[in-house]
Amino acid sequence: MTDNSIHAIAMPLRGKGLGPAPDPAEDEHVGSYGWSILGGDISLPAAVLRDSALRHNLDWMRGFMDAYGVELAPHGKTTMSPELFAMQLEAGAWGITLATAPQVRDAYRHGVRRVLMANQLADRANMAIVSGLLADPDFEFCCLVDSAANAEALGAFFAGSGQRLRLLLEIGVAGGRTGVRDEAQVREVAAAVARWPQSLALVGVETYEGVLKDEAGIRALLRRTLATLKSLRAGGAFAEDRALLSGAGSAWYDVVAEEFAEVARDAGVRVLLRPGCYLTHDVGAYREADARIHASNPVARKMAEGLRPALQLWACVQSRPEPGRAIVGLGKRDAAFDAGLPVPALHYRAGDDAPRATPAHWQLGAMMDQHAFLQLQADDDLQVGDLLCFDISHPCLTFDKWRHLLRVDDAWRVTGVVRTCF
Amino acid sequence: MTDNSIHAIAMPLRGKGLGPAPDPAEDEHVGSYGWSILGGDISLPAAVLRDSALRHNLDWMRGFMDAYGVELAPHGKTTMSPELFAMQLEAGAWGITLATAPQVRDAYRHGVRRVLMANQLADRANMAIVSGLLADPDFEFCCLVDSAANAEALGAFFAGSGQRLRLLLEIGVAGGRTGVRDEAQVREVAAAVARWPQSLALVGVETYEGVLKDEAGIRALLRRTLATLKSLRAGGAFAEDRALLSGAGSAWYDVVAEEFAEVARDAGVRVLLRPGCYLTHDVGAYREADARIHASNPVARKMAEGLRPALQLWACVQSRPEPGRAIVGLGKRDAAFDAGLPVPALHYRAGDDAPRATPAHWQLGAMMDQHAFLQLQADDDLQVGDLLCFDISHPCLTFDKWRHLLRVDDAWRVTGVVRTCF
Numbered sequence: 001m002t003d004n005s006i007h008a009i010a011m012p013l014r015g016k017g018l019g020p021a022p023d024p025a026e027d028e029h030v031g032s033y034g035w036s037i038l039g040g041d042i043s044l045p046a047a048v049l050r051d052s053a054l055r056h057n058l059d060w061m062r063g064f065m066d067a068y069g070v071e072l073a074p075h076g077k078t079t080m081s082p083e084l085f086a087m088q089l090e091a092g093a094w095g096i097t098l099a100t101a102p103q104v105r106d107a108y109r110h111g112v113r114r115v116l117m118a119n120q121l122a123d124r125a126n127m128a129i130v131s132g133l134l135a136d137p138d139f140e141f142c143c144l145v146d147s148a149a150n151a152e153a154l155g156a157f158f159a160g161s162g163q164r165l166r167l168l169l170e171i172g173v174a175g176g177r178t179g180v181r182d183e184a185q186v187r188e189v190a191a192a193v194a195r196w197p198q199s200l201a202l203v204g205v206e207t208y209e210g211v212l213k214d215e216a217g218i219r220a221l222l223r224r225t226l227a228t229l230k231s232l233r234a235g236g237a238f239a240e241d242r243a244l245l246s247g248a249g250s251a252w253y254d255v256v257a258e259e260f261a262e263v264a265r266d267a268g269v270r271v272l273l274r275p276g277c278y279l280t281h282d283v284g285a286y287r288e289a290d291a292r293i294h295a296s297n298p299v300a301r302k303m304a305e306g307l308r309p310a311l312q313l314w315a316c317v318q319s320r321p322e323p324g325r326a327i328v329g330l331g332k333r334d335a336a337f338d339a340g341l342p343v344p345a346l347h348y349r350a351g352d353d354a355p356r357a358t359p360a361h362w363q364l365g366a367m368m369d370q371h372a373f374l375q376l377q378a379d380d381d382l383q384v385g386d387l388l389c390f391d392i393s394h395p396c397l398t399f400d401k402w403r404h405l406l407r408v409d410d411a412w413r414v415t416g417v418v419r420t421c422f
Numbered sequence: 423m424t425d426n427s428i429h430a431i432a433m434p435l436r437g438k439g440l441g442p443a444p445d446p447a448e449d450e451h452v453g454s455y456g457w458s459i460l461g462g463d464i465s466l467p468a469a470v471l472r473d474s475a476l477r478h479n480l481d482w483m484r485g486f487m488d489a490y491g492v493e494l495a496p497h498g499k500t501t502m503s504p505e506l507f508a509m510q511l512e513a514g515a516w517g518i519t520l521a522t523a524p525q526v527r528d529a530y531r532h533g534v535r536r537v538l539m540a541n542q543l544a545d546r547a548n549m550a551i552v553s554g555l556l557a558d559p560d561f562e563f564c565c566l567v568d569s570a571a572n573a574e575a576l577g578a579f580f581a582g583s584g585q586r587l588r589l590l591l592e593i594g595v596a597g598g599r600t601g602v603r604d605e606a607q608v609r610e611v612a613a614a615v616a617r618w619p620q621s622l623a624l625v626g627v628e629t630y631e632g633v634l635k636d637e638a639g640i641r642a643l644l645r646r647t648l649a650t651l652k653s654l655r656a657g658g659a660f661a662e663d664r665a666l667l668s669g670a671g672s673a674w675y676d677v678v679a680e681e682f683a684e685v686a687r688d689a690g691v692r693v694l695l696r697p698g699c700y701l702t703h704d705v706g707a708y709r710e711a712d713a714r715i716h717a718s719n720p721v722a723r724k725m726a727e728g729l730r731p732a733l734q735l736w737a738c739v740q741s742r743p744e745p746g747r748a749i750v751g752l753g754k755r756d757a758a759f760d761a762g763l764p765v766p767a768l769h770y771r772a773g774d775d776a777p778r779a780t781p782a783h784w785q786l787g788a789m790m791d792q793h794a795f796l797q798l799q800a801d802d803d804l805q806v807g808d809l810l811c812f813d814i815s816h817p818c819l820t821f822d823k824w825r826h827l828l829r830v831d832d833a834w835r836v837t838g839v840v841r842t843c844f
Contacts, residue, residue, distance in 0.1 A: 014528065015528060015843060016522065016524040016525075017524075019547060020547070020550060040545065040546040041547055042547055043523060043524055043545070043547040043551060044545045044547065077755075077791065077792065099791070099792040100438065100792060101465060102437055102438040102440075102465055103438075106436065106437065119751075120740040120741055120751075122738045122739065122740035122741075122751060122807055123462065123465070123751075123807065124772075125441060125442070125462060125463055125464055125465040126465050126466065126738075146741050146743060147741060147742065147743075149742075149805060149806040149807065150741075150807070153806070153807055172743055174744065176743075177741075177793055178741040178743060178749050178793070179741075179743060181743055185743075316544045316545035316548075317544065318542040318544035318572070318600065319542055319544075319569060319572070319600040319601075320571075321569075321594055321598075321599075321600060321601060321602070321607075322596065322597075327599055327600050329522070329541075329544060329545075332819060333499075333819075337760070338754065338759070338760075368599070369499065369521070369819070370499065370521040371599055371600070373599070383571060384542075384544060384569050384571040384572045385544055385545065385571065385572070385575055396755075396791050397754060397755075400755055400823065401822065401844070403844070421436075421437060422438075422755070422825070
């Protein structure tokens with residue numbers, strides 16, 4: 001049922017991080033313009049995705065999921081890029097996870113036909129957006145519910161539209177985000193959904209373990225989620241033969257796979273894992289998670305290498321006003337800063353054969369909206385006009401600073417472009 | 423020379439924060455769709471601009487600048503919105519300040535013909551962008567220079583294109599951002615610019631006092647900037663009869679006006695102030711600045727009222743999983759969080775006559791990418807599906823989360839839309 005022929009909608013390609021081209025540049029031709037980062041063709045700062053790392057990460061995650069017999073519904077809110085959704089679906093993903101109704105609509109517009117909205121649908125205008133998409137019988141959709149009040153509102157709305165909305169009961173923890181806290185809430189929500197048999201269908205159970213930080217607590221939540229699935233299934237609460245069981249952000253998907261493995265090969269259950277950041281990875285929280293996974297998960301341990309950082313930012317040194325300081329044209333308008341500042345990786349000067357690794361003591365001390373403050377030693381050889389490549393932390397809040405990112409080969413030649421729909 | 427006929431380029435109006443409309447909705451018709459926030463027409467979260475507050479702020483700043491005889495070149499990086507640029511120019515602004523070459527190009531595309539780029543132009547691709555715009559003889563442009571190395575690179579590049587680039591010498595402070603630190607650097611940069619008389623023209627002096635936090639230090643920097651202007655002028659360093667003198671971010675423009683007032687009525691000097699956040703204001707750092715300005719500046723003291731917050735966010739309560747907690751559909755994807763989280767202002771439930779002010783103890787404790795955690799008391803009357811309106815801190819990092827913002831009247835009916843070009 002899923003149509004994988006994702007298509008970019010023709011739009012002018014404009015703004016930062018592009019090279020010289022006909023106005024407007026056209027997506028499909030970007031790879032033929034001969035743009036090169038090192039050749040100085042691209043207006044900096046620019047966001048780039050390394051083709052080789054994307055391919056590696058796609059293959060890695062497919063291998064991991066296959067080993068557990070679980071399916072991948074990568075969280076698309078990370079990139080909100082139709083071209084990257086297409087790559088993920090082509091690499092075997094079951095569908096795309098999204099966070100909001102407008103995100104779902106954007107993905108649908110670009111050809112995505114199977115969506116898990118890992119969020120509640122609470123306001124009338126967003127219900128109307130989903131209702132509009134459900135008019136397509138080939139569009140497969142479900143979202144979360146965690147309160148009787150929300151179930152009643154959804155039941156009434158979709159009764160009005162003559163449609164049936166598929167729902168996953170969200171399991172949460174005290175002190176956490178959304179999700180029912182206890183058995184009483186489970187029963188209350190399930191009963192509310194059951195009051196609207198024409199317009200609501202309970203089809204599974206979901207949790208987001210990423211609100212917790214300790215493995216023991218995470219495993220306990222996952223076991224409670226699995227137990228709830230079994231109990232609801234035994235009670236005939238599900239409207240479909242195959243129940244959905246979903247968990248996993250980008251940091252603990254290994255533990256979710258381990259805990260849900262028990263039902264992964266059960267024909268009556270479909271296990272969907274939702275990591276989103278694996279595609280581009282980072283050198284912050286997700287590198288840390290990757291190290292933990294490789295140290296502890298038996299499937300990951302057998303794989304030669306972990307995920308690779310695929311998303312990087314190139315920027316230009318614009319000022320060296322003091323011996324120990326360089327000002328770089330890269331700021332909060334270009335990169336996430338909530339989980340660590342960008343990390344210098346490479347230094348390139350026009351005429352060099354290739355970029356060189358930056359010394360470890362080159363570190364950003366601060367960022368403003370459009371500037372970064374790089375700390376150096378007085379005799380370091382860094383000049384105005386030199387280029388720097390940065391790794392990043394937190395892909396989600398870097399992607400949403402860009403309307404397009406350039407795909408590059410390992411020599412930093414531009415091979416294409418991907419768009420975002422934030 | 424400035425053409426104020428800013429025009430929106432036809433583009434599909436898609437994504438979050440919109441109501442039901444033909445696909446794509448068209449900008450000029452948005453005000454006629456009858457959309458209403460309180461009527462539940464708009465997909466939440468949504469960013470709104472109150473028309474009455476925008477008008478008030480435009481008038482306020484025009485009155486303030488006129489009182490000092492200085493001119494306004496509002497920093498456009500804040501909003502990057504062609505429609506808001508047009509409102510600023512119609513309200514008397516001399517031109518628009520921008521931070522990067524792609525921003526300048528976007529503003530030019532929408533009709534802006536006078537730009538102060540308050541930044542260095544350091545990489546070749548960005549020089550090429552500016553060179554392309556300079557082909558229009560009606561386009562008036564200048565940017566900053568703070569190093570001989572950058573002056574040499576610019577001189578060579580624009581010699582190659584047969585154009586002459588207008589430059590402001592940037593004055594900075596030790597421990598600050600860009601800008602020359604001392605007299606020796608002033609002389610060095612001025613001499614480098616003078617080596618390229620065909621391709622470079624020094625036309626003034628600039629500083630950004632916002633890197634400092636104490637008034638005494640700011641006044642000292644402004645006096646040094648003014649003294650540098652006088653000294654360069656006396657030495658015949660400027661290429662034009664009327665030298666530009668520019669300063670002021672959004673927090674200290676009053677002090678800049680006071681310090682630069684001495685030359686504001688001098689026919690040989692044009693004083694340009696560059697606040698950007700005054701247009702929408704906020705309830706964070708800029709409200710604090712406004713209080714200081716009203717307490718200390720004689721012109722502001724005479725004005726009845728300060729600036730008003732014009733930019734707000736509406737969102738929907740999606741979960742009340744615990745007595746003291748509500749989860750709201752508003753996150754780091756929607757609002758700035760680097761200078762304080764959004765602040766609840768109004769609460770509305772379908773059927774109410776009007777929104778009510780939220781109790782002071784309703785505060786956000788945290789935000790994730792797509793969710794906010796609202797702290798309440800257990801017996802507070804807040805339900806799933808209720809709407810909340812939030813004030814914000816830091817307009818710049820809120821604007822760049824939205825491709826369009828809705829204009830609204832005081833009854834929260836949508837009167838139009840503005841786009842952003844990030």
